[in-house]
Every structure is written in C-alpha cells, then in structure tokens.
Amino acid sequence: xxxxxxxxxxxxxxxxxxxxxxxxxxxxxxxxxxxxxxxxxxxxxxxxxxxxxxxxxxxxxxxxxxxxxxxxxxxxxxxxxxxxxxxxxxxxxxxxxxxxxxxxxxxxxxxxxxxxxxxxxxxxxxxxxxxxxxxxxxxxxxxxxxxxxxxxxxxxxxxxxxxxxxxxxxxxxxxxxxxxxxxxxxxxxxxxxxxxxxxxxxxxxxxxxxxxxxxxxxxxxxxxxxxxxxxxxxxxxxxxxxxxxxxxxxxxxxxxxxxxxxxxxxxxxxxxxxxxxxxxxxxxxxxxxxxxxxxxxxxxxxxxxxxxxxxxxxxxxxxxxxxxxxxxxxxxxxxxxxxxxxxxxxxxxxxxxxxxxxxxxxxxxxxx
Numbered sequence: 361x362x363x364x365x366x367x368x369x370x371x372x373x374x375x376x377x378x379x380x381x382x383x384x385x386x387x388x389x390x391x392x393x394x395x396x397x398x399x400x401x402x403x404x405x406x407x408x409x410x411x412x413x414x415x416x417x418x419x420x421x422x423x424x425x426x427x428x429x430x431x432x433x434x435x436x437x438x439x440x441x442x443x444x445x446x447x448x449x450x451x452x453x454x455x456x457x458x459x460x461x462x463x464x465x466x467x468x469x470x471x472x473x474x475x476x477x478x479x480x481x482x483x484x485x486x487x488x489x490x491x492x493x494x495x496x497x498x499x500x501x502x503x504x505x506x507x508x509x510x511x512x513x514x515x516x517x518x519x520x521x522x523x524x525x526x527x528x529x530x531x532x533x534x535x536x537x538x539x540x541x542x543x544x545x546x547x548x549x550x551x552x553x554x555x556x557x558x559x560x561x562x563x564x565x566x567x568x569x570x571x572x573x574x575x576x577x578x579x580x581x582x583x584x585x586x587x588x589x590x591x592x593x594x595x596x597x598x599x600x601x602x603x604x605x606x607x608x609x610x611x612x613x614x615x616x617x618x619x620x621x622x623x624x625x626x627x628x629x630x631x632x633x634x635x636x637x638x639x640x641x642x643x644x645x646x647x648x649x650x651x652x653x654x655x656x657x658x659x660x661x662x663x664x665x666x667x668x669x670x671x672x673x674x675x676x677x678x679x680x681x682x683x684x685x686x687x688x689x690x691x692x693x694x695x696x697x698x699x700x701x702x703x704x705x706x707x708x709x710x711x712x713x714x715x716x717x718x719x720x721x722x723x724x725x726x727x728x
C-alpha cells in the first residue's frame with residue numbers, strides 16, 4: 361500500500377516513534393456476553409439491538425496519531441470513557457500505538473481508523489478496495505506552509521528551501537502552483553526534525569506542516585513566523601475522514617452506524633465541554649505512557665483550532681459528508697497525486713450512514 365499523506369500530520373509524528381513497538385489497547389467488555397438475549401438494564405437500546413451489536417464481536421479502532429486532539433480520534437476515546445459504546449452494547453478496543461490504520465482496516469484486522477483528509481483516502485483507495493469513508497469532519501484543509509518571518513509570499517521561496525515530511529501533499533503542491541512558484545527554483549528538503557523553530561533559525565525557509573500543531577507551537581512561544589493557508593491560495597480541501605472496513609460495513613451496517621452514533625455523541629460533548637474533554641484525553645495519554653508526547657497544553661491548542669474546523673464545516677452536521685465536499689480535493693489528487701486508477705468519489709464513500717443518524721439538527725440517540 362502506498363504511503364499516505366496523512367502521515368505528514370506533524371503534530372504527532374515526532375512522538376510516535378517511541379511507541380511503535382508496543383500496542384496499547386484499551387479494551388472494553390460488554391456488560392452482556394454474546395448469546396444472552398437480553399440487554400443490560402442501563403443500555404440505551406432494546407434487547408434485539410443489543411444482541412445484534414454484541415454478536416458483531418470486538419470492534420477495533422486504530423488511532424494512527426496516538427492521543428491527538430482531533431475529530432475522528434478524541435471522540436472515539438471519549439465515547440469509550442463516557443460509556444457511550446457500552447450504552448449501545450458495543451465491545452470496542454482502541455489501538456493507540458500509531459500503527460498503520462489503513463493497512464489493518466483494509467486487511468480486516470481492525471474495523472475503523474481516521475485519516476487526515478479526503479486526499480489520504482483517495483491515495484489509499486487507489487491501492488485497496490476494502491476501505492469506505494463514512495464521515496468527513498470538516499471542509500477546511502488542515503495543512504499550512506509556515507516559515508521564516510521574512511517570507512511575504514510563497515514566491516519568496518524561489519531560491520530558498522521548503523521542508524516536507526514523508527512527501528509533498530497535493531494540497532501543498534496546489535498552493536505553490538497557484539502562487540506561481542517555480543518549484544525548480546526551490547530546494548526541497550525531506551525533514552526528520554519536527555522542531556518548528558528550525559524556520560525561525562533559518563535552517564530551512566519554510567515547512568509544509570499542519571496548521572493546528574507546529575504553527576500553534578510557535579505562537580505559544582511568541583516566536584515570529586509567516587504562515588500561508590490553502591484558502592489564501594484558493595485551494596479547497598477537507599479535514600479528517602473516518603474509514604471502515606468495507607466488508608464489515610456490508611455485513612454489520614447497523615453496528616457500524618451505532619459505532620458512529622456513539623462517537624458523534626462524544627464529539628458533540630467535546631465541542632460543548634472542551635476543557636473536560638481535553639482533561640480526559642490528557643489523562644488517558646498519561647496513563648498509557650504517552651503523556652510526554654501529548655501534554656495537555658498541546659492538546660488544548662490543537663483542539664481549539666480543529667474544533668472550529670468541525671463547527672464551520674459546510675456539511676452542517678459533524679461527520680455528514682457529500683461527494684461535492686470531496687470534488688475540489690479529488691481534482692488535486694488527479695493532478696498532483698501521481699496515482700493511477702483513482703476510483704470515483706462515489707466508490708470511496710458512503711454518504712448515508714452518518715446522515716441517517718440525524719433528525720434535523722439532532723443526533724438520534726436511541727431509547728428503549
């Protein structure tokens with residue numbers, strides 16, 4: 361499977377190397393065992409629905425970005441901690457070790473994972489037919505190009521250097537193109553140092569980063585820098601996508617819907633109660649030996665930015681996605697993604713699963 365641009369999400373990549381060797385799973389046992397035929401007294405669903413969800417077995421979610429405070433990730437952690445999965449009789453395990461979620465989900469070793477943008481889904485879909493996107497959390501591209509304060513425009517990169525991680529994303533390529541940058545005049549540097557101060561110290565002139573992480577760290581340190589967002593160059597994109605194993609979705613559609621229902625309920629909690637949500641996530645990271653990688657102040661900065669991407673999504677409701685949301689990014693992947701056999705958008709997403717969870721503006725939470 362091709363390396364996905366999702367791996368360029370800077371806010372976690374520097375820290376995951378210390379935990380890749382261990383699989384940290386957070387398991388939850390259902391209050392009832394499969395085959396019992398009755399729902400727990402405190403379940404939010406009737407006995408038949410509870411039995412259906414129990415019979416699906418353990419659902420494994422892969423957080424490829426550790427305990428990052430991002431939609432499609434922190435909500436899964438919180439759904440587990442708040443008992444929402446238990447309410448729906450779902451047995452959910454979370455692997456937060458930074459494993460390759462796309463490979464594990466595509467192979468059926470796990471059922472759900474979150475990716476950084478629709479372009480990540482598209483690049484994965486060109487190499488796997490067993491992944492379906494079921495939720496898109498925003499219509500703001502999360503990437504940015506940040507650099508030394510001397511840069512007044514991206515054109516100023518000509519004759520200078522631009523750092524990137526893993527690969528140059530289609531979004532970044534489009535930004536440079538739209539700004540009229542002659543990339544042959546820009547030295548491209550593959551970065552291994554995730555310290556954002558390298559641009560302040562002029563070790564490189566700029567870096568393709570993630571707007572909610574490295575630039576926010578520079579702001580917190582009150583260091584001068586320049587930043588260019590995709591929207592500044594007329595580039596549209598998407599923020600975070602939840603994917604599910606296609607076969608699991610086909611065989612257990614209602615179960616998958618309930619997984620998303622619980623996660624979206626937790627997402628709303630995190631939008632409404634940000635401090636409490638971040639407190640819980642920071643404690644989880646600490647309890648699972650990732651506290652140094654995901655300190656509370658960093659998580660709070662990240663969620664302060666990314667929660668606004670969720671609130672301002674053109675989808676209207678968290679997670680609801682349409683083909684139209686993906687079309688601008690699809691064109692960028694076709695032009696800059698260097699992939700063959702890119703599937704049609706409709707073949708990569710399910711637009712109904714999450715949309716059907718809403719009644720008007722309200723997420724439907726079942727009652728027996």
